[in-house]
Amino acid sequence: MRNTTDGRLEAWRIQGFDPANCPVRQVLDHVSAKWPTLVLMELGNGPQRFNALFRGLPDISKRMLAQSLRDLERDGLVRREVHDTKPPGVSYSLTPMGQSFLARILTLVDWADEHMPAILVAREAFGAEA
Amino acid sequence: MRNTTDGRLEAWRIQGFDPANCPVRQVLDHVSAKWPTLVLMELGNGPQRFNALFRGLPDISKRMLAQSLRDLERDGLVRREVHDTKPPGVSYSLTPMGQSFLARILTLVDWADEHMPAILVAREAFGAEA
DNA sequence: CTGAATCCTTGGTGATACTG
């Protein structure tokens, strides 16, 4: 086994790593997938109903919004509440865990913002020699 | 426009948000895509040659490894060095920016590790009522 | 050894229409 300065990586390797069934990856897929991140950010503005979210995300389809919300709810990041008012409404909100997750996401977003200039420079340099 | 406690979100919204062309998303795609994250983590163990990486990632295809490396190199996260030794070899390593990015990724991974038990509980509860 | 090129399959995504 390769030497490493990071015990964490080593641990994964030892316990056998299956990319398909990796629980960590299942969480990262919330970042990977097209919409869940944006849904979380939209919910960061406070609890909202389905159609409010739908209007808030410019190009999402109802299908994908519903699916994203279910996925996030399934993992306990979003809470779904049905109010049998008149007319009936469903509101979505971030759970504490969802807020915690969103905070980490925003950390990545901040990184992207900070380093975007450097990345653009790198791309230019890369394109130049090609 | 919706009230918010987060000026950041508001800013994106104001400047018009196109999910397809969002620069932040392009960075997040390095997390989203199946392999780049694992490649970065593998490179976190130190510089390595193509085949070493290939052997290090259990189920990756050469095609995707090459593509992931190019994408990462393009954005200045990975450095590619050709040694005209005998036999010729190519070594890959993290740039400082790549290390910085990897650190953020590991933050997310740590979150996933910490909260996995809670997520599993949430999934069970979700499955139960369905 | 380090890839590039090709083919082919599959799953994610959007559009549309329909239901409680």
Add this chain to the structure above:
DNA sequence: CAGTATCACCAAGGATTCAG
């Protein structure tokens, strides 16, 4: 209002083969 059902599409990914 809040979704679900169905279809069609396309691009990401795997396998294989070829090249420098």
